[in-house]
Amino acid sequence: MKQRQLGSTGPTVATLGLGLMGMSDMYGPADETESIATVHAALDAGINLLDTGDFYGSGHNELLLSRALKGRDRDQVVISVKTGALRDPAGGFVGVDTRPATLKNALAQTLRKLDTDHVDIYRPARLDPAVPIEDTVGAIAELVKEGYVRHIGLSEMGSDTLRRAAAVHPIVDLQIEYSLISRGIETGVLPTARELGIGITAYGVLSRGLISGHWTKSREKGARDFRAHSPRFSGDNLDRNLALVDALRAVAEAKGATPAQAAIAWVASRGEDIVPVIGARRRERLSESLGALDLELDAADLAAIEAAVPVETVAGERYDAHQMALLDSEQG
Template sequence: MITRALGDLEVSPLGLGCMGMTLAYGRPDQASARRTIDAAIDAGVTLFDTADMYGNGANETFVGGALAARRGRVRIATKCGITTWPVVGMPRGLDARPERILRCADASLRRLRTDVIDLYYLHRPDPKVPIEESMGAMAHLVTEGKVRAVGLSEADAGTIRRAAAVHPIAALQTEWSLFERGIEDGPLAAAREVGAGVVPYAPLGRGMLTGDPSAATDLPLLDFRRFLPRWRRANIAAALEGVEVVRRVAAGHGATPGQVALAWLLSRGRTSCPSPAPRSPIVWPRTSRRSTWT
């Protein structure tokens, strides 16, 4: 099977983002989410991404239960560092103090029903806490055997370099797609400099790059995309013009817009592992076919 490296972790070229299975994109459907996870595993996907803030731990509990019987076949990534409002589980602030990181890791291990987290991200650097202190706690978790590899999410170039001076960084997770290319202004070069792989989230533009009209104009009432700039009336027309360009490229290659968007990211380097986040089963490319990934 073709794999990509995130530090010492070997993972499938595509991962599965699990946030939408319990949060953010309208009313969750756990039966459909479970089928989505099963289909991904059957297709050879090995990297599954969650976080302790997604629904105040509900996402980790769901993902841990869904993966428990096949734990040896998969790699679980989760995150810490964002605080949430009670009950609703939406972001409230940042807290990356070392003592809190250690507590959060233990809680995540329990919810995920595992004795080790394969990839543990600092969800966001906390400006109130020097990154060296936060990374010291992450390094301690590796020494204890509770974490295999450490990552950063949405960190700038300077923070990446400072963090890597404390402990090796296996992965940088950041939004990266044909719509969002801010990583290319500095963080991408820093990640490559320190040997970190890149795990793009929202690689399909939060659904818009699939070309599905409902992802642009027919959002569920509780869908958080309603509050994002790309979906505002002043911006939606320009965004859809971009989608039309991708659609034309796809048509010329007998592909779908989503396949083109993912192929573009996969071509950015061997350490790129895009993690789309479908809430219902999709047709995954077979990971044993080299032509799919190169």
């Protein structure tokens, strides 16, 4: 599998990464045996960037990853861990805490759950408005110096925060939503990241399944499924967005591809500094996503894809109003 470097100072990873969140949280029940088999299939295919979070399933996801990596060569895997989000026993989100002591305590537990002596990329999941980013990055920099962390990443941060963070310690990548229907980073955040030598690990490349070609209006969403509360999956918004998917399907099929493959390939085409992180929970979805790497898109193909899904016609924000207000990346 072809590889790309994360930023100017980061590790080399496969062109696609695998995000594990859905194996524990946010999208309803998942089959653990199938989840582990999917991780194994990803590793066998050459994917080496595995993304998790200590708050995914309140620790379940890290334990799952630990089980999946048993018998595998740890040095061949790049583990990315997000931290800082707080959960309650019912699974709700109750805030963000990225104080230095909190981060160090969280990492100690992460290392134990992952059964490893280091994390390759450690990142705050969101900006903590009560803690200067310099303090957060400074604390992780100490963990880098001590050998517990290899690299520092960020998630959903805006341009000003990127500059302040990079002034403290090299930042290898910014994990942020980027897809055909979520292109807000193109005007400010992406140019800033490139100026600073910070790579992009793009999550939500299929918009949580919305533009995968597999979502239908009749599909039921459980109460614990994030999409039950997502504006883009609600009411008339869903109808309008699925019409865009139909247009994308026509373009994709003309290339012998699926909508998901076209959407992933489009993100991968945006630059060698961008690594799409797919959220496949099953081997069949992983296999489909891997097919995007074989899809050759020229300028006309890319233009046709963008014409099929004009970003200005997308209905609904990517989060509800409360969550959008918490995104530093949406503030500039």
